[in-house]
Amino acid sequence: MKVNNNNKVAIKMAIALALGLIAGIGFLLLRENLISNGNQEIWSKINSILFQDITAEGATSALGIFYIIGQLFVNSLQLIIVPMVFTSIALAMCEISDTKKLGRISFKTISGFLITSFFALALAGIVGFIIKNLGLFTANVDNLSAQSGVASSTNPLLVVVNVIPNNIISVFSKNTEVLAVVFIAVVVGLCINNLEGKIKILKNLLEEVNSIITVFLTFVITKFGPIAIFVLITRTFAIYGIDNLKPALVYVIVTIITLLIFLIFGYAIFVAIGAKVNPMKFVKKMGKVALFGFSTSSSAATLPLNTKTTVEELGVHKDIASFILPLGMTINMNGTAIMQVMATIFIASSAGYDVTVGNIVVISLIALIASAGTPAAPGAGAIILFTVLSGMGYNNDGAILAYSLILAINRPIEMLVTSLNVVGDAATSVVVAKSEGMLDEKIYNAN
Numbered sequence: 001m002k003v004n005n006n007n008k009v010a011i012k013m014a015i016a017l018a019l020g021l022i023a024g025i026g027f028l029l030l031r032e033n034l035i036s037n038g039n040q041e042i043w044s045k046i047n048s049i050l051f052q053d054i055t056a057e058g059a060t061s062a063l064g065i066f067y068i069i070g071q072l073f074v075n076s077l078q079l080i081i082v083p084m085v086f087t088s089i090a091l092a093m094c095e096i097s098d099t100k101k102l103g104r105i106s107f108k109t110i111s112g113f114l115i116t117s118f119f120a121l122a123l124a125g126i127v128g129f130i131i132k133n134l135g136l137f138t139a140n141v142d143n144l145s146a147q148s149g150v151a152s153s154t155n156p157l158l159v160v161v162n163v164i165p166n167n168i169i170s171v172f173s174k175n176t177e178v179l180a181v182v183f184i185a186v187v188v189g190l191c192i193n194n195l196e197g198k199i200k201i202l203k204n205l206l207e208e209v210n211s212i213i214t215v216f217l218t219f220v221i222t223k224f225g226p227i228a229i230f231v232l233i234t235r236t237f238a239i240y241g242i243d244n245l246k247p248a249l250v251y252v253i254v255t256i257i258t259l260l261i262f263l264i265f266g267y268a269i270f271v272a273i274g275a276k277v278n279p280m281k282f283v284k285k286m287g288k289v290a291l292f293g294f295s296t297s298s299s300a301a302t303l304p305l306n307t308k309t310t311v312e313e314l315g316v317h318k319d320i321a322s323f324i325l326p327l328g329m330t331i332n333m334n335g336t337a338i339m340q341v342m343a344t345i346f347i348a349s350s351a352g353y354d355v356t357v358g359n360i361v362v363i364s365l366i367a368l369i370a371s372a373g374t375p376a377a378p379g380a381g382a383i384i385l386f387t388v389l390s391g392m393g394y395n396n397d398g399a400i401l402a403y404s405l406i407l408a409i410n411r412p413i414e415m416l417v418t419s420l421n422v423v424g425d426a427a428t429s430v431v432v433a434k435s436e437g438m439l440d441e442k443i444y445n446a447n
Contacts, residue, residue: 016226017233017409024237027051031238051235053397066235073228074386074400076220080213081387082172085370086185087210092331093189094203108435109324112428113332116270120262120334120420121341121364127258128345129360136250137349177391182369225407232404248405251346252413259338259416263290267427274431277444285313286426290419299329302422310426315443316433324432328425333371335420339413340367340385343406347389351398359392366391 027046034043052062131137165171165180172181192199267286268279289309293302303325310321344363348355370387385406389399433439 012222012226013229016229020230020233021237023230024234027234027238047238051238066231066238069231070228070235070400070404073220073224073232074403076224077386078390080217081390082174082181083209084213084217085181085384085387086172087206087213089182089185089369090189090192090206091203091210093186094193105320105323105432105436108432109327109428112270112274112431113328113424115274116266116424116428117332117334117337117368119266119270120338121368123262123266124258124338124341125360125364127254128342129355129357131250131254132345132349132355136254137346229404229407232401232407236401236404248346248402248409251342251406252409255339255342255413256416258342259335259413259420262334262338263416263420263423267423271427271430275434275439277430277434277439277441281444282314282427282430285309286423289426290423293418293422294415299418299421302418303329306422306426310429313443313446314426314430315440316426316429317436317438317440320433320436320438321429324429325425328428329421332425332428333421334424335417336371336384337364337367338420339410339417340371340388343385343410344388344392344394347399347402347406348392348394350402351394351396353394353399363388363392 027050030046031043034040048059048062048064050064050066052059052064053067054062054064128137162177162180163183165177165184168184171177171184188202192203264283268283271277271282272279286309289302289306292305293299307321307325310316310325311318341360341364344367345355345360348359366388370384370391386403389395389403430439430444
């Protein structure tokens with residue numbers, strides 16, 4: 001049922017994108033025709049009714065119907081950033097600490113996740129920086145001036161100081177202190193588990209709030225999302241034209257290639273070095289898991305097949321697989337992190353922000369930590385992307401427009417992201433199992 005619902009959402013998103021493109025190009029041609037024929041006033045009226053930013057100076061009498069709908073959608077996403085990140089990560093910490101009898105395995109597992117994440121983010125940062133410097137990540141969002149963002153106007157190392165807040169209320173009252181929220185969530189989650197069952201009400205409350213967030217997020221994406229995509233894309237084209245799609249297309253192609261490189265070669269190298277086994281066996285046997293993850297775009301839906309393949313075909317002991325795979329489904333999000341880094345560089349470049357090497361390091365850090373809080377809901381990766389943008393201060397009108405493009409065209413990337421996430425969990429299982437003497441190499445090397 002969940003897979004069918006995901007497919008329905010994907011179809012609705014695709015239809016909304018197609019209709020938005022058609023309507024947007026239609027309005028673009030109408031605008032150019034009216035202006036070229038001296039009918040600027042007619043277009044001004046149309047723009048005032050449909051597309052005008054009603055917060056702009058002199059727009060007090062504008063309706064801005066498309067702008068209002070788009071902002072309601074964006075505000076819905078911003079509304080749940082802090083509670084979503086806090087509850088997801090706090091609960092993830094609870095699950096980690098519940099495995100004290102596997103303390104050594106837990107350490108190795110987290111280390112494996114961090115190692116693959118480091119190289120995944122390094123690859124994404126390098127590729128993104130190169131493409132950005134070639135000028136291929138810059139959409140034509142004219143008439144916009146970049147507002148000073150946190151990352152571009154301060155020393156990037158200041159983020160380290162701000163990890164531990166001096167006022168918990170201020171952290172939860174805005175969406176820009178993401179790392180501080182993560183720090184508090186980790187502390188709360190670990191403390192709950194250290195008290196060994198004494199804290200029941202708060203844990204139940206976190207679980208219930210997280211369930212509410214998941215339902216709300218699912219509703220926003222499945223019901224409101226297609227309408228919002230149509231509105232955002234139509235408004236983008238009507239105001240700024242088709243040139244916006246050129247760099248967006250570059251983003252899609254470059255991100256897909258980067259994801260495929262890490263999926264095929266990154267994990268194979270990790271298995272070969274970490275477990276000293278034939279990496280081609282791993283790639284071959286995990287092919288169907290990657291394909292299943294791609295088709296369902298759901299790590300949860302892929303978990304049974306991933307577990308079966310990891311145990312029965314890769315030779316990982318069941319105790320190892322049953323711990324690492326569910327944990328990885330929660331916090332090991334290499335594909336998600338790669339997508340977020342690439343998308344953030346694209347959005348920041350399009351919105352006029354100066355993206356330096358230091359900024360990319362901070363983006364990678366936020367993406368790594370924030371991705372660990374990605375809930376099991378459709379389109380959650382795109383919501384976490386908004387968290388990264390907020391944390392970096394990339395929030396001007398140009399960033400919102402570029403984000404709307406990402407939201408509309410990101411479906412194939414999100415599907416591939418799921419493949420990376422689930423294959424990464426299996427790769428870590430193989431490496432950890434080998435280090436613990438719990439890998440049956442006869443099964444692993446069997447055809």
